[in-house]
Amino acid sequence: MVRTTKIDSRPLLLLLFILVVAGVFVGFGVPLVSSEGMIIRARVVEGELPVGPEDAAWATVAPMTLPLSGQVITRPVWPEPTARALTVRTLHNGIEIAFLLEWQDNTKNDRLTPGTFRDGVAIGLPLGDAPAFFCMGQLDHYINIWHWKADWQSDIDRRAARASERAREGVRTFEVIPRRVSSVEDLIGGGFSTLTTKEKQGRVQGKAVWKDGVWHVVMRRPLVSEEQENEAKLIPGRVQTVSFAVWNGENKERNGQKSVAPWFQLVIDPVAKL
Helix, strand or coil, rough: CCCCCCCCCCCHHHHHHHHHHHHHHHHHCCCCHHHHEEEEEEEEHHHCCCCCCCCHHHHHHCCCEEECCECCCCCCHHHHHHEEEEEEEEECCCCCCEEEEEECCCCCCCCCCCCCCCCCCEEEEECCCCCCCCCCCCCCEEEEEEEEEEHHHHHHHHHHHEEEEHHHHHCCCCCCCCCCCCCEEEEECCCCCCCEEECCCCCEEEEEEEECCCCEEEEEEECCCCCCCCCCCCCCCEEEEEEEEECCHHHCCCCCCCEEEEEEEEEEEECCCC
């Protein structure tokens, strides 16, 4: 009598399924991130931090590419966003911290008119040691959101250009461009439909360039918090969490209709003591 051994094919099928899913992600341009690569490092440097995205200092920082997915937690869900990946670089000098965020966007949407929407990107930082819900925070676990808006950046850039032009020509004209203290709105979230604009704006500054179908956005803020309860703590030597979101105005993305990257670890390099 010949005995046959039955081979369990389930592990092999699971492996094949994982490989197929990975192939689909790569085919759609979604990078795969290992657990080791989930840490974003804010490297300490001496001197002034770069203000804009074209500063040569950013070339010294190794980029980290994060996969983006659609927001499918709350209605209206957005399972098919256009942004699939976000590249992140970050530096600090012991006084300020700066993030450079880059993503592909073939259209520049930096004006708001009826029926149109803006491009944007946001950084989420928990107000406390425990991470809150990465999209909008939750009750008793609030989140500090830095929301850069392309139309706000356009307002600031156009006003600066007009001011320079008037200074050269010595002509004083009436100006209708809004006065913005920053292209970044500083917000607090405590759950869906609870987003609140902080009374004091301008602590987080932004500067951006759209070039060859790619947005390059810098956001920076002093490390020391002025408001202990309403401003994310950014302490050198501390490990905390950070999340991101991207909006493509051409794809009619706004509010919860966006691409998201949930919590990653942010490691802020310690400052050497003299």
